[in-house]
Amino acid sequence: MAGGSREPGRSVTSRVLAILDAFDADHPQLTLTDISRRSGVALATAHRLVRELEASQMLGRDGEGRLHIGRRLWELGELAPRRLLEVAHPWVQELFVTTGENVHLAVRDGMEVLYLHKVYGRRAVPIVSRIGGRLPMHPTGVGKVLLAYEAEWFITSYLGRKLERPTPHTITEPGRLARELAAVRAQGYAFTHEEMTLGSCSAAAPIVVDGRPIAAVGVVVSSHRARELPRLVEPLLAGARQIAREYGRPSRTVP
Amino acid sequence: MAGGSREPGRSVTSRVLAILDAFDADHPQLTLTDISRRSGVALATAHRLVRELEASQMLGRDGEGRLHIGRRLWELGELAPRRLLEVAHPWVQELFVTTGENVHLAVRDGMEVLYLHKVYGRRAVPIVSRIGGRLPMHPTGVGKVLLAYEAEWFITSYLGRKLERPTPHTITEPGRLARELAAVRAQGYAFTHEEMTLGSCSAAAPIVVDGRPIAAVGVVVSSHRARELPRLVEPLLAGARQIAREYGRPSRTVP
């Protein structure tokens, strides 16, 4: 029975947003039935709303009828402000030129690390990070360094949670992780050794502005090249300092 | 008088989309009143819908109350499929390493060129292109080369329009542009000389798959270095071929 059994108080906007939220990194392509299930929006309603999203290219459909995030939504997303990324981009490229490896720019978002940029070349070890994607803080270089420089209460809160263990090498004991973070603060940078992915190691440095870590830059290498990690520290710290300096001063805008 | 005087037949979804479409490269930040005006959605209605979009972080607000595209929308946008970009990325980086200049990956979208990727370093001349942004085809390297390889009817249609003239050097006479495009096809790549922006020149090569130009790679340099353009041709063509080869074969997907 239509109308009478529906979810009262739920707006059309919230349904549209739930439909878009049905997509994630693990589910970039969905059937209409998938979308209805994952969003909690009735099939007929989802059908109608998806049709409108398709018409405006916010969603697209592949040859087999599966839906995905559309180009128009990507274009709108590219209008999001990104001064940090713009300032950091040339320095991230410099790190890439210097190392030839995967280079990241990331920030903390809630209790995860969010990747703003990722540069890699043909010879770089394939890695799981993705621009726009999130990973846990403790097993990633950029995440570890951002965590280390957070306020005491935040670190305590983070350590008090059940920590994900992506590999057998991931440090998940609170005491041990706290000591690791203290070491990161003492030396000013972080290393990881197969803590996020078997076969990958990383180094990362914080980008500090007005005493606060606003972002981090990191380099990920194959475990076979782990002994090169110490050589990455100086370029990382130098790049992080340059980014911080440039970001910290008012932008010379010409509107 | 509410309700009775409103626009009949306009859905809530279309209003939400109109609100998001109010933002563009020239207007990345808007007041609520701006949004209402630009979207045609009544102020009170825009207020309600914008509140919902803010709550879900599809829109954000700055310190002065101006609205902008929010981080959540950017994240969703990053889920859009991008196999071409993924395949091309390492080769684009290689071109950057080789040249140190601005490097683009672009496709045709309608009668414009759409930038999928842009890599630049500290020393690269500042240029107007933007990832997710569009520029006209005829005055840009990547656009010129994409236009040259289009079907005859498309070229005729393009040349029949009133062509934008960003600089005094822009070729806008249809006959002259047609000859220029014929030269591009003959030599297999394109150059521009201050046709899009005074002070910038470029070289570009098409990425051809199954006989069709699916994208182009280009390098933009300062006019002061225009004499280096011929040296860019070989790396551009080589990079374009590699991208085409890799893109043309079925991806080794592990679902």
Next chain:
DNA sequence: TCTGTGCTTTCACTCAGTGGAAGAAGTGCC
């Protein structure tokens, strides 16, 4: 041929959504 899955369409029912107007808040100018 049958089963299962996904998609499309229908339509009786209803409440989510509408926007003009009033008022509040803030800024800039004289």
Next chain:
DNA sequence: GGCACTTCTTCCACTGAGTGAAAGCACAGA
């Protein structure tokens, strides 16, 4: 300090946009 202007917030009488269960279609696989 007062006035003008702009922007934002809230209200609420009114109504048609929106809803989803169900039926049926299309397709694939066994």
